[in-house]
Structure formats: C-alpha cells, structure tokens
Amino acid sequence: MKGGGVVDYPKFKLFLNRIANRFLKMLFHLKLNDTTNAFKAYRREVIDGCRPLIAPHFNLTVELPLKAIVRGFTWTTIPITWRNRRTGTPKLKIKEMGSRYLFICLYIWLEKYFSRGDYRRAPETGADAGTVDSSASNWAPASRHGRPQNIT
Numbered sequence: 565m566k567g568g569g570v571v572d573y574p575k576f577k578l579f580l581n582r583i584a585n586r587f588l589k590m591l592f593h594l595k596l597n598d599t600t601n602a603f604k605a606y607r608r609e610v611i612d613g614c615r616p617l618i619a620p621h622f623n624l625t626v627e628l629p630l631k632a633i634v635r636g637f638t639w640t641t642i643p644i645t646w647r648n649r650r651t652g653t654p655k656l657k658i659k660e661m662g663s664r665y666l667f668i669c670l671y672i673w674l675e676k677y678f679s680r681g682d683y684r685r686a687p688e689t690g691a692d693a694g695t696v697d698s699s700a701s702n703w704a705p706a707s708r709h710g711r712p713q714n715i716t
Contacts, residue, residue: 565597567643574648580658584665591673592630596639599629600665603644610637613685618671622656623664630672636685 570578581600588599602625614631617624633639675683 565641565643569645571645572648573646577658588626588630588669591669592633592676594633596629596633597641600626603646604629606632613637619664619668621664622661623668626665627668627672630669631675631683634672634676635683636687 581598584600585598588594589596602622604625606628610632611628613635614628617627619627629639
C-alpha cells in the first residue's frame with residue numbers, strides 16, 4: 565500500500581507471512597492484504613458480534629478479522645510502516661502456532677459457507693447503509709507489515 569512499508573523483517577518470516585495471507589485471500593475471497601497482523605482496532609460492537617471467540621492464543625489475531633468480515637462488518641485500511649523489534653525476542657513460535665492458525669481459518673471458512681448466515685450481522689438501513697466509516701473513532705494503523713487495516 566502506498567505510504568506503508570516494512571523495515572528489518574526477517575526474510576523467512578516475511579515469506580511465510582505472504583504465503584499465509586495469499587492462502588487466506590483465496591480461501592475467503594478477500595481484498596485485505598494482511599489478515600495475520602495484530603495491529604488493528606475494533607469497535608466494541610464488532611468484538612461482541614464475533615462472539616463466541618474460540619482462539620485461546622495468538623491466533624485470535626486471525627479469528628477476529630475473519631469473523632468480522634464473514635459476519636458482515638465493514639473495514640478499511642490506512643498505511644503504516646512496520647519496524648522489527650530492537651530488543652527482546654518474539655513470542656510467536658511458527659511450528660507451534662501453524663496448526664492453530666489453520667484450525668481457526670478452516671473453522672471460520674466452514675461458518676462462512678455452511679452456517680446459512682446464522683451469525684451474520686443484520687443489514688443496515690438508512691443513508692449510511694453500506695458505507696465505510698473511516699472517522700477517527702474507527703481507524704487503526706494496521707499491519708506490522710505495512711498493510712494497514714481497520715475492522716469496523
């Protein structure tokens with residue numbers, strides 16, 4: 565996205581991240597560039613609309629945006645520049661979390677195609693129906709990878 569960027573991200577992790585996000589884009593027919601990032605903002609209504617949350621680990625960062633999109637909430641993106649940490653060590657263990665991410669993605673995919681809309685948000689009515697609200701109260705500098713997003 566124009567205006568965003570990535571600084572000092574490990575090449576192997578970036579490669580895996582791109583594969584995972586491409587998989588999600590194809591599986592869910594998304595236009596969202598980086599579903600896996602953890603840098604998002606949500607309105608309380610969206611989080612409540614995504615319940616029940618089943619992810620007990622870091623995979624919550626994938627469960628929330630996918631459920632929000634599948635359940636009919638709107639979203640928008642803004643550019644940021646993600647910089648790798650300068651101190652400390654990452655807590656995310658790719659081997660350990662890979663199966664958890666996959667489980668959440670497949671669970672929500674099943675919801676999308678087989679729940680017959682049981683969890684879907686009721687359609688909006690009135691002048692604001694179908695519009696994306698990008699006001700200051702709904703924005704999020706999004707991705708640690710420079711692909712911003714906001715699920716509203």
